[in-house]
Structure formats: C-alpha cells, structure tokens
Amino acid sequence: MPEEMGALSKLEFLYLPGNRLETLPATMSKLPLKEIDIEFNKLKAIPPCILGMRKLQGLYVSDNLVERLPRDFVDMANLRVLHIDGNRIETDGVETTSILRELKERGVEVKY
Numbered sequence: 413m414p415e416e417m418g419a420l421s422k423l424e425f426l427y428l429p430g431n432r433l434e435t436l437p438a439t440m441s442k443l444p445l446k447e448i449d450i451e452f453n454k455l456k457a458i459p460p461c462i463l464g465m466r467k468l469q470g471l472y473v474s475d476n477l478v479e480r481l482p483r484d485f486v487d488m489a490n491l492r493v494l495h496i497d498g499n500r501i502e503t504d505g506v507e508t509t510s511i512l513r514e515l516k517e518r519g520v521e522v523k524y
Contacts, residue, residue: 418442428453429472436461451475451495458482466490474498474523483507486514495523 418439424446433453441464448462448471455476462471463484468491475498485491494515501508503524515522 413437413440415439424467435459441465446470448472458485463488469493471495480505481508481511483511485511486518491515491520493521497523 413433413436415437416439417437418441420443423443426443426445426447427449429449430452433450433455435455436450436459438461440459441461443465444467445465446467446469448465448468450459451472451474453476455473455478457478458473458481462468463482466489468488470493471491472493472495474495478496478499478501480501481496485494501524503509503512512522512524
C-alpha cells in the first residue's frame with residue numbers, strides 16, 4: 413500500500429479484504445477512520461498504525477495470521493466492534509483473556 417494513504421484526511425471507512433496484505437503503512441495512523449476491514453489478508457500482527465487511529469470504532473481483522481492482541485487495544489476508547497476470529501490467537505492465554513475481558517466490560521462487541 414502506498415505511504416500516501418495517510419494523506420486522505422477525510423477517509424472514514426476503508427475496506428481491504430482479501431488483498432494478501434502483510435502490513436499497513438505507518439502513515440495510516442493519521443487517518444480519521446471509523447471503520448477498517450482488513451479481513452482475509454496475510455497479517456501476522458495487528459499493524460501498529462491501527463493503534464494510532466483514535467476515532468476507530470470498528471476493526472475487522474478476521475481470517476489473517478495474527479498470533480496475539482496488543483495490550484494497547486484497551487486504550488482505544490472509541491472501539492465498539494472487534495472481529496478477530498479465524499486467526500492464530502490463543503484465546504485461553506492469560507494476557508489475551510485479560511484484554512478480551514476488558515474490552516467486553518467496556519461494551520465492545522468481540523468476535524473470536
């Protein structure tokens with residue numbers, strides 16, 4: 413993906429499923445996205461730029477190769493929907509369980 417994506421200052425919704433993406437450009441953290449769909453790609457981790465998207469309400473990252481959730485997810489105050497099913501995340505690990513519990517307690521719809 414081109415670095416210039418970060419310059420799209422009015423972009424609120426971005427749908428990129430099934431594009432074999434392995435990462436996203438760091439400049440995307442500047443986007444005012446409310447929703448991003450990056451399902452069915454080749455992501456091994458949640459891209460760091462996602463954590464910088466302060467307006468993000470919906471994150472759809474199902475069916476990738478993600479192995480763990482970043483602890484910073486709990487700091488995403490506007491997040492309301494998180495779909496992470498079909499990844500390699502062990503949902504019975506202590507840290508993952510803690511993150512999922514905190515998100516659910518905040519009212520985030522979590523699908524795993």
